[in-house]
Amino acid sequence: MKILVVEDEKKVANFLQKGLKEEQYVVDVAYDGLEGEHLAKTNDYDLILLDIMLPGKDGINILKTLRQCQVNVPVIMLTAKEMVEDKIKGFNAGCDDYISKPFSFEELLVRIRAVLRRGSGALSNVISFADLTLDLISHKVIRAGREIELTAKEYTLLEYLVRNPNRVLTRTMIAEHVWDYNYDSFTNVIDVYINYLRNKVDRGFPTKLIHTVRGVGYVLKEEKKG
């Protein structure tokens, strides 16, 4: 899950980045409105945390522009403005949720999960594919009743795969959702992590879930190896 944080207050942006990373999210940060809008338009984020009062361009206008450009990524407004009119403005511009500063980080996490869940059509904080289950809160991964230990990056990658089953995911798509903008596209880091995952998730099970689509990328599907 990749999140864009648009927040001009560096300290706020920093703790958000730190806290969200620890929750296995991939986080990009923009410190001003124009940079935020540019990143949101050119990258495929799963969620944007958007401050309202921003230098360059304010949050409401960024949101309006994004919606006009058919960027329908879920947006949570994150702002010190707590007047009802401000909230109405935010929702009218197309935000999915609104949280006033100072906020509880726990609450923010819950709201992020709720917004993401709504976007995926899921109703609980557990997603599953075949006999594989992911708990989005505790990040516990269970396959056929057996718990699998994963590193943060492995978990993020697996979550992305489970959220998009039976769909071919290119390396670029994976990079955009699982790695932040410091990802160097010339390395084979994705292939390396897919390998790690295979070792932990598929090894020892008769049904393999992670499959390579030669020249394109990977797909998560249920297919018995002949």
Next chain:
Amino acid sequence: MKPISIRLKLTALYVAVFGLFLVVFSGWVYLMMEQKLNHTVDQRLKTMAELIGKTDLCAVPSFLPPEFERRLNHIFGVRPTGKFVRLLDLSGTIGSRTENLEDKSIPVNREVLKRVTRGEIVYETQKLFGDEIPIRFINYPLLDYQKKVRGVIQVGTSLEYVQASMQNLLLILLISVPTLIFVAGLAGYFLAGKALKPIRDIATTTRHITANNLDERITVEVAKDDIGQLSQTINDMLDRLSQAFLKVTQFSADASHELRTPLTILRGEVEIGLRGDRSAAEYRDILVSNLEEIERMSKIVSDLLLLSRSDMGQEVLSRESVDLQEVVQELINQLAMLAEQKKITLTGDIQPVPLVSGDKLRLRQMAANLIANAIRYTSESGRVNVRLEAVAEGVKLVIEDTGIGIPEADLPRIFDRFYRVDKARSREEGGSGLGLSIVKWIVDAHHGDITVESVVDEGTTFTVVLPFSDLATVEDEIKK
């Protein structure tokens, strides 16, 4: 006071004035009418008496009533109905008389007889024959050839017609006056209501204007009339009120926003810090950052308190003679460290100046804010120069920097509370957003003047002129 009672008051006043006029007028009409009618009666009696006096009716000592009446008929052409005529000689002996006086006797008034003998015409009103209706008489002197009075012609007529007329008039007045007053009262009530309606409208509109709909206004129908002016006045007042409200709302929104940011940082950093085990260095970083935010909040709170106390007039400035030369020199020495850290050259061009009267602590705060600001917004290896000199208007303090400057569009607003040209930078440098507001307040409170000139990327110059202390002027003059 409720508008309805003004309406009643107006109506009552109107009815009273109108009623009084009407009653006086009616009384006057009544009296005039009575006088006129009586006068007409008297005129007629006189004409008749004159005519009789000129005839030969009087030559003969007396006629019997039928004969007398026949002759009167002959003179006047018609029978003088309702008239009593008789002739008297000077001794009061009754001569000729009309038939209607045949069996009735009118007492002869000696006094009247005497006056008539002197040639006077005397009118008298008498009630005769036990009648309710009085009779009006003229006693007219009867003259002989030598114009000597030799008798009296008495002509009388009943005042029945006059009385009936007066009674009718009285009846008409008694019915019409109250009716008119009542109708006028109704009309007055209606008119007062109509006149007061705009005021009622104003009251209704004004009553439901609260802090939440201060932008509502009273409709001004005719701007030039009294009501229009009242509406305009109220609208103007509402304009001023809503502006003041807007300012207060903006200020409290800004203040809460300013305090929210450090609170958000504190809460977020602490919460995330507590989510897992951290190294000592990480905890230290969080605590250091927290301390920064707490200091920032303390500064905002104390600045806010100072400004709100000054707004309420509770912040009392002391009045002492202050030597700005000493204050500014001391500040430069203290701030030199801060400047050095940023590799900024802080220079002072401090000349001896007369004393100014004011609050030493606040004046020091003002100068400190300005100099610290200059250092804050000047990049490394820049220069900040502080100049103090005496000019004609007072003591002039000039703070020049070679800093980032202020865009022209922002210049008019830099003294506004929480106004920041560059929000992020101001916060990073530890500003509360209130420093210049406080500077402006201190300068204003000392009846001074502050101006600012700035060119982006070249630098900013703040100039403060404080008037001389009265005391100092006196001392200077003594020295001379």
